[in-house]
Amino acid sequence: MSALSVDAEPSQSSAAIAWSAHGELEVLSFDLGGERFAIEAVLVREIVDPLPETRVPGAPALVDRVVNHRGRIVPVADLRAAFAMVAAPPGAESRLVVVELTLDDETLLLALRADRVHEVVTLAEASSEDAPSVGVRWPRAYVRRLVRWGDDVLVLPNLAAILARALGGAGVSE
Amino acid sequence: MSAEDPAAAFRIEARELLDQVEQALLDLTHRLDDLTLVDAVFRGLHTLKGSGAMFGFDALAAFTHHIESAFDRVRKGRARATLELVATVLAARDHMRALVEGDAVPREGEAILARLAAAVDGPAAEPVVPTQSAVPMASAAGWHLSFRLPREALVHGINALALLDELRALGDCSLVGRRDTIPPLDQLAERECHVTWDVTLRGDVPRAAIDDVFLFVLDDMELSVAPLARLDPTSTAAEAGAGVDAAGEAGRADADRPAPDTFGARQAARVAQGELVRVPAARLDALMDRVGELVIAQSRLSQLAGDRHDLPLRSVAEEIERLAAELRDTMMLLRMVPVASLFGRFRRLVHDLARETGKAIALETAGESTEIDKSVGERLFDPLVHILRNACDHGLERPDERVALGKAATGTVRLAAHQAGGAAMITISDDGRGVSRARVRAKAEASGLVAPGEVLTDADLLALIFHPGFSTAATVTSLSGRGVGMDVVKREIERLRGTIELVSTEGVGTTITLRIPLTLAIIDGLLVRVGAARYVIPLAAVEECLELSVEEDQRSLGRSLITLRDRLVPFLRLRELFATGGEPDPYQKIVVVSTGRERVGLAVDQIIGSHQTVVKALSPFHRGVGTFSGATILGDGAVALILDVAQLVARGQQAEAMEQAA
Amino acid sequence: MSASILTVDDSASLRMAIRIALTGAGYDVTEACDGADGLAKAAATRFDLIVTDLNMPNMDGLSMIRALREQPAQAGVPIIFLSTESDAEVKAQAKAAGATGWLVKPFEPEQLIRVVQKVLGR
Numbered sequence: 001m002s003a004l005s006v007d008a009e010p011s012q013s014s015a016a017i018a019w020s021a022h023g024e025l026e027v028l029s030f031d032l033g034g035e036r037f038a039i040e041a042v043l044v045r046e047i048v049d050p051l052p053e054t055r056v057p058g059a060p061a062l063v064d065r066v067v068n069h070r071g072r073i074v075p076v077a078d079l080r081a082a083f084a085m086v087a088a089p090p091g092a093e094s095r096l097v098v099v100e101l102t103l104d105d106e107t108l109l110l111a112l113r114a115d116r117v118h119e120v121v122t123l124a125e126a127s128s129e130d131a132p133s134v135g136v137r138w139p140r141a142y143v144r145r146l147v148r149w150g151d152d153v154l155v156l157p158n159l160a161a162i163l164a165r166a167l168g169g170a171g172v173s174e
Numbered sequence: 175m176s177a178e179d180p181a182a183a184f185r186i187e188a189r190e191l192l193d194q195v196e197q198a199l200l201d202l203t204h205r206l207d208d209l210t211l212v213d214a215v216f217r218g219l220h221t222l223k224g225s226g227a228m229f230g231f232d233a234l235a236a237f238t239h240h241i242e243s244a245f246d247r248v249r250k251g252r253a254r255a256t257l258e259l260v261a262t263v264l265a266a267r268d269h270m271r272a273l274v275e276g277d278a279v280p281r282e283g284e285a286i287l288a289r290l291a292a293a294v295d296g297p298a299a300e301p302v303v304p305t306q307s308a309v310p311m312a313s314a315a316g317w318h319l320s321f322r323l324p325r326e327a328l329v330h331g332i333n334a335l336a337l338l339d340e341l342r343a344l345g346d347c348s349l350v351g352r353r354d355t356i357p358p359l360d361q362l363a364e365r366e367c368h369v370t371w372d373v374t375l376r377g378d379v380p381r382a383a384i385d386d387v388f389l390f391v392l393d394d395m396e397l398s399v400a401p402l403a404r405l406d407p408t409s410t411a412a413e414a415g416a417g418v419d420a421a422g423e424a425g426r427a428d429a430d431r432p433a434p435d436t437f438g439a440r441q442a443a444r445v446a447q448g449e450l451v452r453v454p455a456a457r458l459d460a461l462m463d464r465v466g467e468l469v470i471a472q473s474r475l476s477q478l479a480g481d482r483h484d485l486p487l488r489s490v491a492e493e494i495e496r497l498a499a500e501l502r503d504t505m506m507l508l509r510m511v512p513v514a515s516l517f518g519r520f521r522r523l524v525h526d527l528a529r530e531t532g533k534a535i536a537l538e539t540a541g542e543s544t545e546i547d548k549s550v551g552e553r554l555f556d557p558l559v560h561i562l563r564n565a566c567d568h569g570l571e572r573p574d575e576r577v578a579l580g581k582a583a584t585g586t587v588r589l590a591a592h593q594a595g596g597a598a599m600i601t602i603s604d605d606g607r608g609v610s611r612a613r614v615r616a617k618a619e620a621s622g623l624v625a626p627g628e629v630l631t632d633a634d635l636l637a638l639i640f641h642p643g644f645s646t647a648a649t650v651t652s653l654s655g656r657g658v659g660m661d662v663v664k665r666e667i668e669r670l671r672g673t674i675e676l677v678s679t680e681g682v683g684t685t686i687t688l689r690i691p692l693t694l695a696i697i698d699g700l701l702v703r704v705g706a707a708r709y710v711i712p713l714a715a716v717e718e719c720l721e722l723s724v725e726e727d728q729r730s731l732g733r734s735l736i737t738l739r740d741r742l743v744p745f746l747r748l749r750e751l752f753a754t755g756g757e758p759d760p761y762q763k764i765v766v767v768s769t770g771r772e773r774v775g776l777a778v779d780q781i782i783g784s785h786q787t788v789v790k791a792l793s794p795f796h797r798g799v800g801t802f803s804g805a806t807i808l809g810d811g812a813v814a815l816i817l818d819v820a821q822l823v824a825r826g827q828q829a830e831a832m833e834q835a836a
Numbered sequence: 837m838s839a840s841i842l843t844v845d846d847s848a849s850l851r852m853a854i855r856i857a858l859t860g861a862g863y864d865v866t867e868a869c870d871g872a873d874g875l876a877k878a879a880a881t882r883f884d885l886i887v888t889d890l891n892m893p894n895m896d897g898l899s900m901i902r903a904l905r906e907q908p909a910q911a912g913v914p915i916i917f918l919s920t921e922s923d924a925e926v927k928a929q930a931k932a933a934g935a936t937g938w939l940v941k942p943f944e945p946e947q948l949i950r951v952v953q954k955v956l957g958r
Binding site: 178180181182183184186187217220221223224225227228229235326328329330331332333335336339340365389390393394452 | 847848849850852853856885891905911912913914915920927928931934935936937938941942943954955956957
Binding site for chain 1: 752
C-alpha cells in the first residue's frame with residue numbers, strides 16, 4: 001500500500017515507497033558501476049566534488065571511508081560493494097551525494113559515491129515493477145523497485161537493508 | 175513578552191527544598207532528638223506551604239499544612255520524633271513532590287495523613303480558623319478622630335502626609351494639626367513625629383475604613399475615634415478589617431521564631447562562596463559546541479601560520495591558541511559538578527531498601543567533592559542505582575545471618591569517588607556475601623553460555639555476569655527485578671566511554687569499579703602518524719614515548735611482547751593492525767598507553783605532537799569497529815581517528831595470553 | 837520618574853513574581869537574594885521602598901531591617917515585610933525592628949501593588 005503523504009520522511013523499507021497521491025516520486029538519479037540508481041530527492045542534502053578521504057581500518061568495505069563535510073565527519077557509502085561491482089577509480093564526473101537518513105531512530109548523514117550525477121526527475125509508479133527474482137546478480141533485498149525512465153531502467157536501492165549489514169544487523173527500520 | 179513563569183521557577187525551588195527536607199529527615203533518623211534538624215524540616219515545610227499557595231499550588235499548600243502542623247508539635251516538644259513518624263513524613267515528602275509535578279494520587283495523600291495522625295499524639299492538625307476582626311458598627315454621618323503617630327514613625331518610613339491623603343479620600347475632611355504635643359525646640363529630635371491631628375471626617379464611612387488607613391500603625395499610635403452622630407446601628411460590613419491579610423489562616427500561639435536558619439546553612443555556605451547563577455543546561459551545551467568549533471578553527475589557523483614565515487601572524491596564532499585552551503578549560507569547569515549531588519540521592523534509596531528488606535544497612539560515602547561532567551553524572555544515575563540495589567538486595571546478608579558469620583549486624587555499602595588521570599573512578603563496595611562462583615557457574619551452564627566442564631579463569635567467570643540474559647538471583651525479588659541488568663549497566667558505562675570491573679571474595683564482599691572519562695567533548699591528544707594516516711591517542715592515557723631501536727624491532731618481529739627498559743610489555747604494531755601497507759619508517763616510535771592497571775606499547779611511524787582534540791562521535795557504522803572511540807578534524811581539514819585505549823590494551827592482553835599459551 | 841523598589845527574598849520565584857507585578861505597575865525593581873545582599877544594594881542606591889521576606893539565609897529579614905534603620909541614610913525609607921501568617925508576635929518584632937508595613941503570603945499581585953501605593957503615597 002503506497003503511502004499518501006509527500007512530505008513524510010520516506011522509510012527506506014521495500015514496502016513503503018512514498019509515491020504521491022498521483023503515483024509520482026521525485027528522485028535524484030546517478031550513475032555508479034555501470035548502473036543508474038535513483039534515490040528520493042527529499043533525502044538529498046548536497047552534491048559535492050570528491051573530498052580527501054580517510055580510511056577507517058576494520059570497517060566493512062561498504063563504509064570504510066570518511067570525509068570532512070562542512071566540519072562534520074561523514075561516512076562514505078560505496079554502493080558498488082553491495083552490488084558486487086568492480087570499483088573503478090574516480091573520474092572527472094565523480095561526485096559525492098550527501099544524504100540524510102533515519103535509521104533506528106537515529107538521523108545519519110551519509111555520502112554516496114557517484115560516477116556521474118543527473119538531474120532530479122519525476123518517476124511514475126505506473127512505470128515501476130519489483131526486481132525480478134532471477135537474472136540479476138544482486139541480493140533481491142537490496143532493491144526496492146525498478147522504474148522505467150525513457151530508455152533507461154533506474155534502480156531504487158534499499159539503503160536500509162544495504163546499510164543494516166554494516167550496522168551489524170541492528171537498526172533496520174521496516 | 176518574556177517567557178518568565180514564576181510557577182515554573184517555584185517548581186524548581188520546590189524540588190530543591192524537598193531534597194533538603196529529605197536530607198534533613200534522613201539525618202533525623204540517626205539523631206531523633208536533634209531539634210535543629212526538626213527545625214530545619216519545619217522551616218522547609220513552612221516555606222513550601224507559603225510559597226506554594228502564592229503560585230497556585232493549593233493542593234500542595236493544603237497537604238503541607240498538615241505535615242507542618244505535625245512537625246510543629248514535635249518542634250514545641252508536644253510530640254516526640256519517632257522512626258515511624260520520620261518514615262511517614264518521608265512518604266509525605268514524596269507525595270508533596272508528586273503534587274509539585276502534577277501527578278499526585280489523592281488517595282495516597284489521604285492515607286499518609288491517616289498514618290501521620292497515628293504517628294503523632296493527639297490531633298494531627300490544628301483546625302484552621304479564619305480570623306475575623308471585630309468590626310464596629312458603621313455610622314452614617316462621619317467620624318471625629320484624633321491621632322498621633324508613634325515617635326519613630328517617620329524614621330520607619332511611615333508617610334504621614336500620605337495617611338492624611340488617604341483620610342481625605344474617604345470623605346470630606348477638615349484637619350487641624352495641634353502643636354501642643356510638640357516638645358520645645360531644644361528637646362525636639364529631628365525625624366520624630368510629634369504632631370497630633372484632629373480630623374473631622376464627614377460621610378458614610380465605615381469604621382473599618384479608618385482602621386484600614388492606619389493599618390500599619392494601628393497598634394502603636396494614639397487614636398481615638400468617635401462617631402459624629404449616631405443614626406441607625408448598621409450591621410457589620412462584610413469588609414473584614416483584615417486589610418491585605420487575605421490568607422485568613424489560623425492564628426498560632428507561637429511566632430515563626432527568627433532563630434538562626436540552620437536549615438539554610440548549607441545553602442548559605444554555597445551562596446557565601448559567591449553568587450550562583452542558574453543556567454539552563456542546553457545553553458551550556460550550545461556554548462560547548464561553539465568552543466569545539468573554535469578549537470578546530472584555531473588549529474587551522476595555527477597550521478596556516480606555521481606554514482608562513484610571518485612572525486606577527488605566528489605570534490597572534492599562538493596567542494589565540496593559548497586563549498582557546500583557556501576557554502576550553504573554563505568550559506570544562508562550567509559543566510563539572512561534584513558527585514555529592516549524585517551520592518546524595520542514594521541515601522534515600524538505601525534507607526528505603528533497608529526498610530523493605532528488613533536489613534540494617536549503613537551507607538558510607540567518600541570523595542564527594544570529586545567532580546564530573548554534569549551530563550555524565552546524570553547518565554550514571556541509573557547504572558549506580560542498579561548496582562546499589564544489587565548490593566543491598568543480593569549482596570548483603572540479613573542481620574541474623576551476619577551475626578552468625580561473625581560480622582557486624584549492620585551491613586555497609588560504600589560509595590567512593592576520586593580522580594585518576596583524565597578519569598573519575600567510582601567504586602561501590604559492600605561487605606556482604608560476595609559473588610558465589612558456584613552459582614555463577616551453574617547459571618551460566620543453564621543459560622548455555624558455558625559448556626559443562628569448560629575451563630574458565632576466575633576473571634572469565636565473573637565477566638559472565640555482564641553477559642546479556644544472565645541472572646544469579648535465586649529468587650526473583652520485586653526489588654531489583656531479576657537481579658540482573660549488569661549487561662545494561664555495562665553497555666551504558668561503555669557508551670560513556672568508560673569501563674566497569676568487578677572484584678569479589680566469597681564471604682567477604684564485592685567491589686565494583688567504574689572508570690569514566692571526565693569529559694566527553696574536548697581532550698588533550700597525542701597526534702601520531704601510521705603510514706599516511708594520522709591518529710590521535712588520548713594524552714591522559716599515555717605513559718611514555720620511546721624509540722624503537724632497530725635491534726628490538728628485529729627481535730620482536732612477529733611477537734606480542736617487547737622489552738622496554740628491561741621489562742616485558744604487550745606490544746601492538748599499528749601498521750599491522752590497521753593493514754596500512756607499504757614499508758614502515760626506519761625509526762619507529764613506541765607509545766606506551768595504559769588504563770591504569772594494564773599497559774600496551776603501540777608502534778607508530780612518527781609522533782607528531784600534542785593536539786587539542788575536539789571529539790566527534792563515530793558514525794553508527796563505525797562504532798562496532800572497536801579500536802576507535804571517536805574522530806576529530808585536524809587543522810588541515812583531514813580526519814584523524816581517536817584510538818580507544820581500553821580496547822587496544824585488551825587486545826594487547828589477548829595477544830600476550832595467546833603467545834604465552836603457545 | 838518611577839519609584840525605585842528593592843525586593844529582597846531568597847526565593848527566585850517569589851522575586852520574579854514580585855518584580856513582574858511591580859514593573860507592570862510602573863515601578864523600577866531591583867532584586868537582592870538575602871539580607872546581606874539587600875544591605876549592600878541599599879547602601880549603593882537609595883530606594884523609595886524595600887520589600888523583604890523575613891526567612892532568608894545569610895542574614896534574615898529582621899536583622900537586615902535593624903541594620904538598615906541604624907543607618908541615618910536609610911531613615912524614612914519604607915520597608916514592607918512578607919509574613920506567612922497574620923501573626924501578632926512576628927509583626928510586633930518586625931515593627932520594633934523598624935518595618936513600616938507588611939503583606940501576608942499568599943497574596944495577589946493587586947494586593948502587593950495596593951500596599952506599595954499606600955505606603956509610597958503614589
